[in-house]
Amino acid sequence: xxxxxxxxxxxxxxxxxxxxxxxxxxxxxxxxxxxxxxxxxxxxxxxxxxxxxxxxxxxxxxxxxxxxxxxxxxxxxxxxxxxxxxxxxxxxxxxxxxxxxxxxxxxxxxxxxxxxxxxxxxxxxxxxxxxxxxxxxxxxxxxxxxxxxxxxxxxxxxxxxxxxxxxxxxxxxxxxxxxxxxxxxxxxxxxxxxxxxxxxxxxxxxxxxxxxxxxxxxxxxxxxxxxxxxxxxxxxxxxxxxxxxxxxxxxxxxxxxxxxxxxxxxxxxxxxxx
Amino acid sequence: xxxxxxxxxxxxxxxxxxxxxxxxxxxxxxxxxxxxxxxxxxxxxxxxxxxxxxxxxxxxxxxxxxxxxxxxxxxxxxxxxxxxxxxxxxxxxxxxxxxxxxxxxxxxxxxxxxxxxxxxxxxxxxxxxxxxxxxxxxxxxxxxxxxxxxxxxxxxxxxxxxxxxxxxxxxxxxxxxxxxxxxxxxxxxxxxxxxxxxxxxxxxxxxxxxxxxxxxxxxxxxxxxxxxxxxxxxxxxxxxxxxxxxxxxxxxxxxxxxxxxxxxxxx
Numbered sequence: 001x002x003x004x005x006x007x008x009x010x011x012x013x014x015x016x017x018x019x020x021x022x023x024x025x026x027x028x029x030x031x032x033x034x035x036x037x038x039x040x041x042x043x044x045x046x047x048x049x050x051x052x053x054x055x056x057x058x059x060x061x062x063x064x065x066x067x068x069x070x071x072x073x074x075x076x077x078x079x080x081x082x083x084x085x086x087x088x089x090x091x092x093x094x095x096x097x098x099x100x101x102x103x104x105x106x107x108x109x110x111x112x113x114x115x116x117x118x119x120x121x122x123x124x125x126x127x128x129x130x131x132x133x134x135x136x137x138x139x140x141x142x143x144x145x146x147x148x149x150x151x152x153x154x155x156x157x158x159x160x161x162x163x164x165x166x167x168x169x170x171x172x173x174x175x176x177x178x179x180x181x182x183x184x185x186x187x188x189x190x191x192x193x194x195x196x197x198x199x200x201x202x203x204x205x206x207x208x209x210x211x212x213x214x215x216x217x218x219x220x221x222x223x224x225x226x227x228x229x230x231x232x233x234x235x236x237x238x239x240x241x242x243x244x245x246x247x248x249x250x251x252x253x254x255x256x257x258x259x260x261x262x263x264x265x266x267x268x269x270x271x272x273x274x
Numbered sequence: 275x276x277x278x279x280x281x282x283x284x285x286x287x288x289x290x291x292x293x294x295x296x297x298x299x300x301x302x303x304x305x306x307x308x309x310x311x312x313x314x315x316x317x318x319x320x321x322x323x324x325x326x327x328x329x330x331x332x333x334x335x336x337x338x339x340x341x342x343x344x345x346x347x348x349x350x351x352x353x354x355x356x357x358x359x360x361x362x363x364x365x366x367x368x369x370x371x372x373x374x375x376x377x378x379x380x381x382x383x384x385x386x387x388x389x390x391x392x393x394x395x396x397x398x399x400x401x402x403x404x405x406x407x408x409x410x411x412x413x414x415x416x417x418x419x420x421x422x423x424x425x426x427x428x429x430x431x432x433x434x435x436x437x438x439x440x441x442x443x444x445x446x447x448x449x450x451x452x453x454x455x456x457x458x459x460x461x462x463x464x465x466x467x468x469x470x471x472x473x474x475x476x477x478x479x480x481x482x483x484x485x486x487x488x489x490x491x492x493x494x495x496x497x498x499x500x501x502x503x504x505x506x507x508x509x510x511x512x513x514x515x516x517x518x519x520x521x522x523x524x525x526x527x528x529x530x531x532x533x534x535x536x537x538x539x540x541x
Contacts, residue, residue: 006450007365011377014362014421018380021414025395032398080294083287086278095291096535097526102298104522106479108496109515112503113301116308116318116512123304123318153298175278185280207386214388217481221503231390238394238486247394255391262386266379 026255032248045249055233062229065144065219066212069151073159074205076152078197081163082189085170096161103157111218114150115141118222142224150218155211159204166200167193199268206265210258230254302519308512316507327513337514340498344478347409347494351416351477356470358417359424363465364458366425367432378425385422392418393486400487407487412494415483420476424469427533431465468533475525479518 036042049055084095102110117124118140129137140146170193178188216231223229228236230250237247279287304318312322331337365371366378384392393415400411443457459466481496488497495514502511529535 002450003368003370007368007371010361010454011365011371012361013358014381014425015377017358017414017417017421021396022384022392022418023380025392025399027395028399028402029391029395076294079287079290083279083291093536095295097530098295099298100526100535101523102302104475104479104526105302105519106481106496106499106515108481108499108503109305109479109518110301112499112507112511112515113304115503115507116304116316117300153301156294156298179278185278185283210386210388214390216390217485217500221500231388234390234394235485238397244398248398251391251394254388258388258391265386 029248029251029255032245033252034249035245037245045246046253048246049250049253058228058230058233061144061227062213062231065147065151065229066209069148069155069212070159070205070209072148072152073156073208074163074201077156077159077163077204078194078201081160081167081200082193082197084160084164085167096164099157099160102153103161107154107215107217110154111150111221114146114153114218114222118146118149141222142226144223144227146222147219147227147229150222151212151215154215154218155208158211159201159208162204162207163197163200166203167197170196203265203268206261206268210261210265214254214258305512305515306519308509309516311509311512314509316509316512327509328517330510331513331517334510336493336498337495337510340493340495341514343409343493344495347413347416348474348477350413351420352470352474354413354417355420355424355473356466359421359469359473360428360459360462360466362421363425363428363432363462364454367429381425382422384418385426389419389480389482390486393483396483397486407489407492409492412484412487412492415487416477416480419480419483420473423472423476424466427469427472428462428465430533431462435461464532468529471525471529471532475522478521 033045034041034043036044084092084099087095116122119125120139120141121137122139125134125138125140128134140149174192174196175188178192179185183191213229214231216229216235219227219229220232220235231254234247234250234254237243237250307318307320308316309327310323310325311317311320312324312326313320331341362381366374366381369375371377396411396415397407400407404411439461440453440457443453448456479496480494481500484494484497485500488494493501495518499511499514502508526535
């Protein structure tokens with residue numbers, strides 16, 4: 001009993017913090033989402049969001065862009081993680097550092113970099129123009145392409161590291177066996193490594209998708225006001241139009257959507273660790 | 275090098291890796307380039323070389339105030355998250371409390387649950403119970419986000435520690451607090467140190483919670499940058515951003531010394 005009391009004392013401050021500053025805010029969000037203007041229960045905030053074609057368009061944009069971003073991250077992340085896992089330890093350390101550096105840099109700073117690169121006269125449109133791919137100097141800012149480029153850069157390190165953790169644990173003798181049996185390198189990659197790396201790819205993709213649907217700093221700065229996403233709509237309702245109940249309802253919808261994706265993620269990553 | 279990749283494919287492999295690295299590093303390089311440009315317009319590639327935009331940061335009241343707010347916040351979050359995280363990690367590692375597996379998941383959930391959802395809840399709860407948001411609301415918000423990192427790095431170190439050391443201390447007659455202070459905490463030290471630097475980095479760079487909880491007097495450096503980007507970017511923003519990146523590089527180097535960056539990645 002005294003052991004338990006000791007551990008409870010140790011974990012106590014943390015439990016208090018999580019309960020008061022994490023669970024209670026989530027509870028408050030639920031409460032506000034179903035409270036009407038005059039008090040009492042109402043579903044009007046949910047109905048308003050789910051029946052307005054404008055907001056349904058916002059949801060559709062968020063989901064379709066996130067699917068595209070997630071797919072690109074997985075397709076680029078898998079070969080990158082494979083190469084990282086099969087190089088020498090020194091080079092791997094350097095590659096990991098180069099991947100972690102952007103991951104740990106503020107999202108605002110990275111988005112700023114893309115604003116410079118994609119804006120009118122920026123390096124990317126300018127190069128495309130000079131190389132003759134486009135007829136005139138133009139801007140990529142405030143396009144869906146800009147959101148995708150910016151978000152892939154933000155999420156690719158996540159996906160890559162998540163896949164790397166799994167690929168590193170694949171027994172290399174399986175690859176050697178496949179090669180000895182006459183399979184080519186690409187065939188081995190496809191039939192041996194890829195299936196074994198799948199848990200990492202799926203876990204990384206699920207995480208990338210949840211982060212993508214809920215991000216708003218990069219989409220709002222690169223996409224502008226004409227291309228709102230769900231998280232941006234929540235932010236506007238909470239801080240610009242001050243419709244807190246409506247913002248709370250949208251947050252609940254986002255949370256439910258995220259949890260639907262996160263539950264399989266936790267099963268996958270839990271099995272990997274346990 | 276990568277021996278199992280056929281010679282014909284190797285060149286494509288390296289071209290692919292180089293392109294991806296350029297892609298993920300491009301925004302960082304561009305921001306650093308703009309910050310040292312002489313031109314008073316945002317220009318990349320930079321024209322000339324000048325450090326005057328860095329000097330301009332310290333001549334601007336709003337940047338200096340944001341910098342001081344961010345530093346104060348990050349230091350207090352680091353101290354708080356490290357102390358609270360150490361206790362939680364030790365309790366999770368011992369696993370003697372009922373339902374500790376579930377609690378461990380709860381502690382780590384801010385890592386995967388998008389911060390916008392929790393940020394808006396915190397804003398609403400704080401306004402409903404305490405009043406207008408303040409520095410301490412932001413501190414608590416950042417603590418929740420930083421805590422899982424401290425717990426994770428500490429657990430990684432504890433999982434490799436020798437469980438019999440504490441048993442030996444007990445047999446030798448050490449009291450409970452002595453076992454924690456002299457036996458368990460020293461074993462946690464590298465993980466706690468790495469976690470502390472993570473906490474600092476996260477608090478210093480975090481933008482979502484800080485954006486929801488901002489007031490005219492409560493602006494952190496990332497939010498000051500965000501405001502400037504919405505309004506009109508100038509080379510001073512690039513200089514501040516470069517300063518923040520420099521801080522990140524330094525922190526990664528320190529974390530690597532204490533824990534090894536590869537171990538954090540989990541490979």
